[in-house]
Amino acid sequence: MQQQEYVSVTEFCNGHSISTTVITQLKEYGLVSIVERSNSLFIPLEELPKTEKILRLHTDLDINLEGVEVITRLLERIENANEELIRLKNKLSLYE
Template identity: 80%
Template structure:
């Protein structure tokens, strides 16, 4: 079983000059997964690119968290659709 690596929420927030409540809110919206170990909160390493992308939408473009949630869900849906389209194209090429 592979062990997951984590980054402290405090460390992440200090590096991005944001409050830890922002990450808590992202977790409440289901946008970023946060793990609690001992008395500290951690973000899995695999979630970091997603968390940084969401932060850019929220801080750089000044989009509220509800809007970020909608945008994130739509982008995930587009990605799944593109993956399905590629899979179906590959399947179709077998019959050509």
Template identity: 40%
Template structure:
């Protein structure tokens, strides 16, 4: 079973508003689950959220900036995977 963490706990621990977390969810950057009128995040999503919180708090990056950075990082990961596959093909 997946461990769930209440977003209220995250907001308190990281000193962020629920609106920030909700905006990340609306932008498609984060998946939230609602159970009995309480919003939760899975442990697997927590690491992504904490990275986005650091971008927002320490670097003062807004939601649109976080969205752009996340998109670019995903593209880099895809390109690195493609490069790995191509290198393996060349070796064979």
């Protein structure tokens, strides 16, 4: 069984000079995953790049959470479409 590593939400927020409520709001919008253990909140390590990207959109570009949600969903759709395109190109190359 693979052990997953986590970063404390409090440490993450202190490092980025933000309130923990921002991360809680991101979780409420379904943008990040948060795990609760021993009455503390943690972010899985593999979620950190995504969380930091969302946080930059929200804080640096001053985009509201609804806008960040839309942007994130669109980026996911583009990434999925690109993966599908690559898969289909590879499949097509087998027949050429």
